[in-house]
Amino acid sequence: ALAxxxxxxxxxxxxxxxxxxxxxxDVSGGAGINYEW
Structure with missing residues (x-):
């Protein structure tokens, strides 16, 4: 496995x-945007 x-x-x-x-x-991916208050 490689990440x-x-x-x-x-x-x-x-x-x-x-x-x-x-x-x-198999290839998987993800992305996100975070907001902290």
Whole structure:
């Protein structure tokens, strides 16, 4: 299995992330945006 991900904090309240995984020939991925208050 192999997984790669990254994230970036835009400012104190917003951040974004994305990642991908490879396992047994199957590929999956995801992304999200977070808001903190």
């Amino acid at each position: 790669i991900g990254t994230g970036y904090r835009v400012n104190e309240g917003f951040s974004a992330r994305a990642g991908f995984a490879l396992s047994g020939g």
